[in-house]
Structures are given as C-alpha cells and as structure tokens.
Amino acid sequence: MRIFYVNNDGGGFADFLNVEEGVTVGRLFASKLPDRNPDDYLIRVNRQIAAADEVLHEGDRVSFTPNKIEGARTQFSAVA
C-alpha cells in the first residue's frame, strides 16, 4: 500500500512510499531509522500523535522529526 512518508532528519525527505499491508509505525521507524531512538523523535500519523503499535493504512501521512537538532553560529552554517 502507499503512504506519504516525511523524514525531517538530515536533509529532509518527503514522498510517497510503498509499504507492506499491516505495517506499524514502530516497524516503519525501525526500518527507516534503524540506529535511532524513537523517543528522540516527534512521530505523527496524519498529523496526530501515534503509538508505535498503530497500524498504518493506505494514504496515511507519516512524519518523523527529531526533537533536538544542533544549531550553530552563522559562519559554520550555510543558509541553503
């Protein structure tokens, strides 16, 4: 089935994704961000808070956004 997947980590990614039927939020997170701790992320399904065991459905919008991101002072950070 197809979902809209948004990963705001790093450079950011937002596009449709084909996933298997019955996949949960937790499994999707583990497959996309295998070395990361879900507690460090804001996880939303259709813009609402979602539990790890929530099953995804066709057309769902899933987003993972880090809670803590390192800022900088200007000379070390180019404005894209």
Next chain:
Amino acid sequence: MKSPARIRVRTAQHLQQVYQSRAGHDVQRILQHGLGGYDQALEQIKIALCQAAANGWTSASLLIRRSVFGFTQTVRKIVHEASLRLQENGLVQVDLRNLIDDLHQLDDEFDGIDVDLKRKILSVKTEPIELEGVHLGCFRIEFSLNRLKSEPNVRCFEIVALNPNPATTKDSVTHPHVRDNSLCAGEATLSIRHALENGRIADAFILVRSVLTNYNRDSPYVRLDEWGGTNCYNCGSSVHPDDVVNCERCGYHFCDDCILSCTECEARRCQGCLTACKSCENKCCLGCLDGGLCRTCHADQSETTSTETAHEVPEPAAAIA
C-alpha cells in the same frame, strides 16, 4: 488558545497564493534572464529591414532570414526551459486542504497560532526554554509570508525573545543560536528549506523549535557557561567582562570588591597574593616586604636603629691589674 477555523482557512488561502506566485516568479525570472538580449536582437532585425528597404529586398532577404531564425531559436529555448520549471513547481502538492491541515497541526503543537494578515506574519509561542540551567524564557517564532515568496528557507523566520535573558557579553544574543532575532539553524537548515518548498509549514516550525530546545556547545554565538559573565574567583559572583580585574600575580579573575592593591607599589593583587606587614599590618606584595616589613616600616626601623646607635655611651676600658 486554539485559533478559530476561519483564521486558519484565510491564512491557508494566503499561503496558497504565495506558493502559486512563487511558481510564476520562477518562470518570470527564467524568461527575464534568458530573453535579456531580446532588445538587441530586435534592434538587429530592424536594422536589417531598413537596409533591405534601402538596398532592395532581394539582396537582404538572407540576412533578414538569418536574424529572424536566430531570434526565434532563442525564444523557443527559453520558453521551453520556463515551461519545464512550471511543470516541476506544479508537482509540489501545495493544495489548500494540506495547508489548512498543516495550520491545524501547528495549532495543536504550539497551543495556538497568531496571524497578522496585514503584516503577513504567522507566529507561535514556545514553552519556556531552559538549557543547562540557563533560563532563556519563551520565544515567539514569527514566519513571514512575504519572505516565503522569494526565499523559502530559515530566513523566513524571526525568533523573538518574550522574556529576554540575553548573554551578558552580547545583548543581541538571546539564545545560543539566535542573534538579532535570526536563527542559525545548523543541521536543520536544509530540512527547513525542503519543508517550506513543499508547503509543509508545520514541519518547518517544529524543526525551528527542535533547534531552540537544544544546545550545540561546539558552535554557539555565546557559550552557556559564559552566559552570565565571568565568576569572581573569590566570592563567585557573576562579573561583566568589562568589570573583571585580574590579579597581577596569580592571574585569576576577581570582581571589584575582591581585588586589593599593594600599599607600597599599588599593584592589583588578590587577598591570597598579599601579605600583611608585621608592624603596621598593611597589605603588601612579597616584593615590597623586607624581613616581613613594608618599606615604610623598614625605613622607620632602620632610622630608629641608627639613632639608638648614635646615643650609646662607650664603656670605660678595664683597669690593668
């Protein structure tokens, strides 16, 4: 407090207009850039036509055909490029429903949004932020719809401290990564740009908050351990850098109340680097003490000794038996 639905709808409509005009703006820029030589080409064709009229159409027809052909080729190429760009922009799903849902999410994430449609500013308020024991207060994250049109990146945001606790050394720095209300987003810079380009407004705001609630000790405008100035080595109070005094012997930092001076040479010394004269108990540096006495007392003592010596009565010589 959540904003009324009609405010979200109106704001979403304004945002949609911005995204639509951005698409047109891109195309316009390509056309202006690519057709910059349009006037020159047109002038050349006019000259060719005038020459043809003066000299006879047959002799000039090749020249005219060449000019017109070159001109149409250029225009065709530029229009094709602009058309491709328009199609690319059209792929971005920035429809009204998505924008309204985004604003609804923003409402939930930040407990309300404020909209100033006159100034075209959308803003939210953060919770109080404390980093490593330093209370920075709440911040208002302001988003400019006008700036979104020309530069969809972190520059669309202004970060306004609502309970300012700026760094002692630089009052324009209200957060380790905010100076003059501008956020240096560091690792979030690219993802904020992509979010804004794609119309994911809520994601962009959340990313800004993720930067504000974190401290990168390797690259702040002002370090948090120096936020309140330097600490006096003696009493521990926070001292503005302009008021710090260094002990000239040990080099530690002191406040004005804890730094003393040598009574003799007036060198700035801390309590630990001064010794009391044995006689008058004035504080002196070791270099100004001689035998535990300050110069003044030492001189007085020397004078006293000399006077005593001058008034001594010699003892009679012993009788020879």
